[in-house]
Amino acid sequence: MTNTSYPASYYAASANPVPARPALQDDVETDVCVIGAGYTGLSSALFLLENGFKVTVLEAAKVGFGASGRNGGQIVNSYSRDIDVIERSVGPQQAQLLGNMAFEGGRIIRERVAKYQIQCDLKDGGVFAALTTKQMGHLESQKRLWERFGHTQLELLDQRRIREVVACDEYVGGMLDMSGGHIHPLNLALGEAAAVESLGGVIYEQSPAVRIERGASPVVHTPQGKVRAKFIIVAGNAYLGNLVPELAAKSMPCGTQVIATEPLGDELARSLLPQDYCVEDCNYLLDYYRLTGDKRLIFGGGVVYGARDPANIEAIIRPKMLKAFPQLKDVKIDYAWTGNFLLTLSRLPQVGRLGDNIYYSQGCSGHGVTYTHLAGKVLAEALRGQAERFDAFADLPHYPFPGGQLLRTPFAAMGAWYYGLRDRLGF
Structure with missing residues (x-):
């Protein structure tokens, strides 16, 4: 075997x-x-x-x-579709139950780490970074939504504040969730x-x-x-x-790609992410990144529908990393890998x-x-x-993909192309 x-x-x-x-x-x-x-x-x-x-x-x-x-090692609350979308689909009673559970997973992780003394580089704090004023408006709505369900460890970040937590000039603002965070997965x-x-x-x-x-x-x-x-x-x-x-x-397996730099050293690492929070942007096809315990930058993004392994992961992800952090242009990439997650319609x-x-x-x-x-x-x-x-x-509701397994990959890829275009055009 x-x-x-x-x-x-x-x-x-x-x-x-x-x-x-x-x-x-x-x-x-x-x-x-x-x-x-x-x-x-x-x-x-x-x-x-x-x-x-x-x-x-x-x-x-x-x-x-x-x-x-x-995975990227980020503790991100709620679901891939947020509670307001669920509420419109299933009504307020069921949405209330699901909303009450939306922030429980992160608490369970912390309880497990403490109870069983798991060494996994647990750090508190996760940032949602807005690239446009429309995305910032969505974060403001998301904060109000999450607070309706008792989740209050949230802070909106204006352009000045987000510069204090991430050294990237692309963001117009963001939201900090102190019950988010990151781990060695x-x-x-x-x-x-x-x-x-x-x-x-x-x-x-x-x-x-x-x-x-x-x-x-x-x-x-x-x-x-x-x-x-x-x-x-x-x-x-x-x-x-x-x-x-x-x-x-x-369901459909999809691949996402991740790279890890060489160790950056304390000074460079601290200049990128001074509070050691993890970050994800607000695009549909989002980028995400964080520091490891030994001060490497983990950077991920991109989706391959149908879970094929790309020939050159670094060629896909490194340009995304350099767009966020051009100061890393001479930094070596030590690891590049892909992993699959399961997508539902x-x-x-x-x-x-x-x-x-x-x-x-x-x-x-x-x-x-x-x-x-x-x-x-x-x-x-x-x-x-x-x-x-x-x-x-x-x-x-559990929906089958239109066209079954034969057409699910091109169907999803077309949807991703559409939303990726919306990201690029700022819709």
Whole structure:
């Protein structure tokens, strides 16, 4: 059997030490079988273990192999479509429930880091940067919206104030969210996996789920073993493949590209981001960046629909970095990588149940770091019989892509081209 290792990235190169985890080679029984050892699966497993369930986690490669270990590392609140959009779609009662949960994921991350002493370079503070007065107006509306749901750690930044937090001349203003922040994403996943094991959970790596035998006592088959469970949680997201065809039809893997510079040194790093906040701009096809613990700049952006790996990631992202920070023109890029996230047509998460005992959450649409931690809690609540918050997500409409899997990539790319044009023209 092929041993799948981490892709070459800054995160893999700077990961904390981890134990060897075996592949599943037996038949085992458990209360809950979790498919996928990314944030959704690990968060689910932790909440279930804390509530007395016996949990087995199957991972096709290694803990945090997918988006959980490759993303930009930013703690960004709410969902990919904000609460006002949800409210127009589903009405005020359901929107109130979802709005009340929109800021919970970041709190869960901080609780996990503190409770299990996870070393992941956690820093507070995230900035949304406006490139136009229209985007600034949207941030003003967003602040009022979030404050309606009790989220008050927000500060609007005028042009002078944003210059104090990011050394980029492009921005007309912004909004600082002190409950946002950033982490080393792979080390967060590895720390959560260690927490799972400390509570008696078992994680098998190099153990892809190849078939689910549905029924009263469902069975998950791997190449060399199987797991019989009372419940299954499907948490593969963009790396699930076609294991569950009805889920694959309503989502699309997309690639995003990230680079990491050489270490910049304290003085240069501090001149770029004096308060060490992370930043994302307000474009539809947005750029995002932050400093690492060893003072590199992580810079990401761009979307490849259908999740193909570009031939030259640095050629795509470096010009974006230099547009924001021309002072880095002579800085070397040490790492460049891509990772996949799962896009839904509505850009809202898809949560639900297949039959009586197979639960799933997928389709974070680029807002996964916080949402996945919330999703784990909501899924665990549902398995314990507390389904109100689960149902609020499950009742969101799940749309198939027009034309099915054949046309979903060109359809989404056309939409991205349109919104990218609007970004460039300032609409």
